[in-house]
Amino acid sequence: MENIKGLTKVDLIFEKISPKEVLTKAYSMKSEEIIQQILDSGLKGRGGAGFPTGLKWKYAAAGKDSEKYIVCNADEGEPGTFKDREILDRVSYKVYGGMAIASRAIGAKKGIVYLRGEYRFLLPQLMKELESFHNMIDEIGYDFRIRYCMGSGAYICGEESALFESIQGDRGEPRNKPPYPTTSGVFYKPTSINNVETLVTVVMIIKHGAEKYNLLGTKDSRGSKVFSISGDTPTPGIFELELGMTVQQFVNEFGDGDTKAVQVGGASGFCVPRKKFNETIIGFEGVPTGGSMKLFNSSRSMYNVLHNYLDFFAEESCGQCTPCRVGCQQLLKGVEKVKKGDVKSTYLNELVKLADTMKVASKCGLGQSVGNAFRTIVENFREEIIY
């Protein structure tokens, strides 16, 4: 497996830098040059979905509208993810810097940070830092302003189009796509919406150059990534690691010696059982993640884990589309009935089929990814669900 790089700790995201230097450099670059750098870096969105950032900017830059937006998705809501909070707390100037660079790339003058409601406590500090950031970019010559918009606790508002609706003051429900945000985003203007970590990574790519950045990671998963590690581990917390390690290598470092499963990518991610640790790469060639890594040891009931996720989804679906709204409830009630013995264990097969329908027929990424955890937990821990 040529893609396996081993586990290497990296210090890129939290590295102390002079933002003025990087932003001055970016200001001297043309829009196409910035976009080319990001394309060359191979950077994929760090929120979890992994859309190539350079490509997103290219589309947004092509938008004809004179009014465009950069939106920073700081609605970090995936269960088990807490890296964006740390990034905002420690290096918010790099987040703002990434937004400023994006604004040069796509031709936007307005930026909005959509901050998770539960992170309101960070706001006074962030606002103060924003003020000095604005002063700094004024000196360089950027015509760009950032403002904050607070979320109110709904998981669905992390979905980009629901997030736009929320900013606009409407109910946070995902939109039909197409049109995509790069054509019609917040206030129906061309918008590039990027995750907190993506924006910080952009700053570091501009600082170091795409070529150097390319040395990190694998062909499909370039660079490094901040992981939020929790669960049965002696060392929970935030770690920046180079992409391209196997789950086994990860567990060797962070496990407690009794790890039976790792949930990669949070509730909407995949459950990797011990027998597949060796063959599974963490990254876009294997299991992608927005950063959430939850370790479970043999004391954990995977039924409880699954039930917890389904309960979460049944609660956090926006309720708009049928497969997600009703499907989540059916999956939840279904596994409860299987556990109680009210229905035959083969009912799980029907539920897996339902999860597959949700994957292809739901309106947005939420409903489409409920099946990830469901399928991987049911397939690998079937006996724990039934007995």
Add this chain to the structure above:
Amino acid sequence: MVNLNINDQFVSVPEGTTVLAAAQKLKINIPTLCNHPDLCVAGNCRVCVVEQKGARTLIAACATPVSEGMDIHTNTLKVRNARKHIVELLLSEHKSDCTKCYKNTKCELQALANEFAFGDTIFLDIVEDHPYSIDISSPAFIKDDSKCIRCQRCVRTCSELQYISAITVANKGSHQKISSFHDRPMSHVVCTACGQCVTRCPTGALVEKTSIDQVWDAIYDADKHVVVQTAPAVRVALGEDLGYDPGERVTGKMVTALKQLGFDSVLDTDFSADLTIMEEGTELLTRLKKVLVDGDKKTRIPMFTSCSPGWIKFVEHKYPEYLSNLSTCKSPQQMFGALAKTYFAKKRKLDPSKIVSVSVMPCTAKKFEADRPEMRASGYKDIDFVITTRELAVMIKQAGIDFRVLKPSQYDSIMGDSTGAGVIFGATGGVMEAALRTAYEIVTGKEVPFNNLNITPVRGMDGIKEAKIKIEGCTDEWKFLEGVELKVAIAHGLTNANNIMKLVKKGKASYHFIEIMACPGGCIGGGGQPIPTSMEIRENRIKAIYSEDEHMALRKSHENPEIIALYKDFLGKPNSLKAHELLHTHYVEREHY
């Protein structure tokens, strides 16, 4: 043009067309549920998912615009499995007591279930998992959440077409429901009772509050004289529920059917529509005189029509500062009601306490209007029961009447005569046209200067219409209006009404008279009309209305002989004291949420 293939058939459609519309062009049927021709695309029920070659997921045909070279398949195994699952999921959250449901056989979910989800379902019933409520507080309709499938047609109707948003989406996930401000009962929110949501609800979650049984009881009560009146718009739509295509005029058959049902007097709201014109036209001219000649600061123009109870309630909720701009005239239904238990009773030598007054309306807000405390001018409840066009169709079916073979017959007298001016009340712009036909002639002694009395500028389906008529050759009494250019506007659907009100509020609307109907297309598109509705259906009904007008011997309200007799024998003059007592009313300010 964009080229694509659907089920291996080539089609070329303009950019922006949806996959659904492209398929319809090829006569390929893709089932839909949340989609409605009057409303914005929602794409949330997912019943219309189809497979696009190369796409990761299925796509919603209603919500996806075509793109060049698309290869769409509407009937693959993947599609069929997903569609079956989706319909079954909807059924699992829907209380399927179909045989007892008012919408049985008329339910769109039921139709889908017939196609895709017959036999056993694998899914668990989750209806009882949620506390649901059945809201019977509105006099117009019942909202039964146990039958709601969250398609949000009602929500979109209420916000897009009516600019009210009395019903909105509340909560998320499994708790998501269609609710009102702070979950208040429908009687205590800004709901105008227009019933547009009822005509677009695919299931039995929103249905009119029916008075069918009460009407039958009255009919069977030998002690009672049951009077029925039929609104102008009913006669051009009733046929749709009885096997005819939209736009069929069934006036004569309807009268026969009503007689066969056992109503003692079958009379016409068109009569009181003519009366409304006399009262409202006079009121308008009086207002103009007060404003233009007397300089009276208390009298307000523009004057708004007051025939549409949904519109009245809209003003009461949203623009209470404009209540005095509303004509004080009661609606034709209520004028009729006030006269039925006074004038009619006297003439026909009936005890008014023994009269049961029933109206057949294209409208659900009429049920609310009849219940208003102001509507008891006769000393009794002026209108006892209001049934919708749909309810009348049900009664006709219940009575075993074969509607198609009925011979037409004439309305009874008195209060059964009408003119074409009364008929066109059913279409947007109709009240305006009828009023102009009469007012112009009162003022000038001449007919309105339009070919064959057809005032075409006020007709048509534009959301807001404007017209100007220069008044020339006034009689001595109306000399002050000589040379005045009378400016009028017409809006239908409350979103359009709101747009006009915004102009009025900004002082940017220099109209003298504004006609507003709460429902799209006017009464022919009312909340009590046959389901389904669409622009095409409403246009057909309107065509029928104007054709009905053309076929009338008399086409100006003031020429109605029964109206002339009414004033001579009973009311005196238009806007007389007696007319005010019986035919005029006042309005109240209501909460705006």
